[in-house]
Amino acid sequence: MxxxxxxxxxxxxxxxxxxxxxxxxxxxxxxxxxxxxxxxxxxxxxxxxxxxxxxxxxxxxxxxxxxxxxxxxxxxxxxxxxxxxxxxxxxxxxxxxxxxxxxxxxxxxxxxxxxxxxxxxxxxxxxxxxxxxxxxxxxxxxxxxxxxxxxxxxxxxxxxxxxLGFAFFEEPGASLVAPTDVPVAPAQPPVAQSFFASAQPRSETHKAYLDMIGDGYVLRAGSLISPTTTDSLPANVGKLREQLAGENALVPQDGCLRLTKDISFTSPSPASALVKGRSSTGHGDWIRITDRKRLGDVLRERDVLGEGAVPLRSAGP
Known part of the structure; x- marks a missing residue:
C-alpha cells in the first residue's frame, strides 16, 4: 500500500x-x-x-x-x-x-x-x-x-x-521559502483576473491595469496615474506616490503619469487610490476586462461559488 x-x-x-x-x-x-x-x-x-x-x-x-x-x-x-x-x-x-x-x-x-x-x-x-x-x-x-x-x-x-500574519513579503500566488527536500507535487498557479480603472474621469484611454492573483493584487507597469491628487488621498498612499516619483517610476505620458514597474498590493483600494489620486473604493472602481463586472461583484461571486468556479448561466425561456 x-x-x-x-x-x-x-x-x-x-x-x-x-x-x-x-x-x-x-x-x-x-x-x-x-x-x-x-x-x-x-x-x-x-x-x-x-x-x-x-x-x-x-x-x-x-x-x-x-x-x-x-x-x-x-x-x-x-x-x-x-x-x-x-x-x-x-x-x-x-x-x-x-x-x-x-x-x-x-x-x-x-x-x-x-x-x-x-x-x-x-x-x-x-x-x-x-x-x-x-x-x-x-x-x-x-x-x-x-x-x-x-x-x-x-x-x-x-x-x-x-x-504569524505579517504579510510584508508575500508575492501574490508565490511561495517565499525554498522547498524542502521532501518531494511535493507542484501546485497549480492561481489564475489571474485582469481589471482596469480610469486615471482621468470618464476617460476610455487613460487606463490603469490591475491583476488579481489569488488573494493579492498587482498594479501593472504601463498603467496611467492621475497627475494630480486631492486631500482625500490616504496619507501612506501619498507617501508611496512620492517614493515612486523619487525613483523615477512615474514618468509623464499623455497628460498623466505612467507607472514603470509592477507594484503588489494586499487590497485593491490603495491601488485605485494611487491611480486616481484620491480616496477610492477599489471594489467599485476596478472593472473586469472580460465582462465589465465590478471587482466587488466578482469577489462576492467567488465567495459564493468558490475559487476558480464559473457562474452558471440561467437557462433561456
Whole structure:
C-alpha cells in the first residue's frame, strides 16, 4: 500500500504568562534561530529576557487603518537590551518582533547583512508596507558559506513572519521559502483576473491595469496615474506616490503619469487610490476586462461559488 507523505513545518509558540496576548517566543523546527514578539505594552518585559542581550535583527511595526499601509522600522543590534533600555524609539509602534538565536552564534556582521536584506525586500513591496528607516542600512560582506547560511536564516524569518500574519513579503500566488527536500507535487498557479480603472474621469484611454492573483493584487507597469491628487488621498498612499516619483517610476505620458514597474498590493483600494489620486473604493472602481463586472461583484461571486468556479448561466425561456 502506498503511503502518503505528510509535509509541513512545526512552529512552537510559547506564551510567557496567563494572558494569551502576553509576550511570546517563537521557534521553528530544525532552526537555530528564534523570535521574541509582543505588543508595545510588553516591551519592558521583553528587555528582561537573556536572549535579547545577543546580536539580533528586529522589526518595530505600526499598524494602519483604512487604506493606509503598515509602517515598519528594521534595525539590528549586538545587544537589544542596551539599545532600548533608555533610548527613544525611532517610530511609534504597536508591536515588535526580535529575531536572535539559541546558541549565541549570530554575530554583528550577520545581523547587519540580514538588516540590509530585509530592508531591500520591504522596499520592493511599496504597495504593502512603508519603510520607516530614514537611510539605507549599510549591510555587511560575508564569506560565501556564511552568506548561504544567512540566506537560510532569512527564509526562516520570513516564514515565521508570514505564519504569524505579517504579510510584508508575500508575492501574490508565490511561495517565499525554498522547498524542502521532501518531494511535493507542484501546485497549480492561481489564475489571474485582469481589471482596469480610469486615471482621468470618464476617460476610455487613460487606463490603469490591475491583476488579481489569488488573494493579492498587482498594479501593472504601463498603467496611467492621475497627475494630480486631492486631500482625500490616504496619507501612506501619498507617501508611496512620492517614493515612486523619487525613483523615477512615474514618468509623464499623455497628460498623466505612467507607472514603470509592477507594484503588489494586499487590497485593491490603495491601488485605485494611487491611480486616481484620491480616496477610492477599489471594489467599485476596478472593472473586469472580460465582462465589465465590478471587482466587488466578482469577489462576492467567488465567495459564493468558490475559487476558480464559473457562474452558471440561467437557462433561456
Amino acid at each position: 502506498e503511503r502518503h507523505r505528510v509535509t509541513g513545518r512545526l512552529i512552537k509558540l510559547f506564551i510567557t504568562g496567563d494572558d494569551p496576548r502576553s509576550l511570546r517566543t517563537v521557534e521553528l523546527d530544525n532552526w537555530w534561530g528564534m523570535a521574541v514578539m509582543g505588543r508595545r505594552s510588553y516591551f519592558k518585559k521583553a528587555l528582561a529576557r537573556d536572549e535579547l542581550s545577543r546580536s539580533c535583527i528586529y522589526l518595530l511595526i505600526r499598524s494602519a487603518g483604512g487604506d493606509d499601509l503598515p509602517e515598519v522600522y528594521v534595525g539590528e543590534s549586538d545587544d537589544f537590551v542596551q539599545r532600548y533600555a533608555a533610548s527613544p524609539f525611532p517610530i511609534p509602534f504597536d508591536s515588535f518582533v526580535v529575531f536572535t538565536n539559541k546558541d549565541d552564534n549570530l554575530t554583528r556582521a550577520h545581523v547587519k547583512w540580514l538588516e540590509r536584506e530585509v530592508w531591500e525586500l520591504l522596499s520592493q513591496n511599496e504597495g504593502k508596507v512603508r519603510i520607516a528607516n530614514r537611510s539605507t542600512p549599510t549591510g555587511s560582506k560575508l564569506p560565501e558559506a556564511e552568506t548561504a547560511s544567512m540566506g537560510t536564516f532569512l527564509g526562516n524569518m520570513i516564514y515565521v513572519l508570514e505564519a
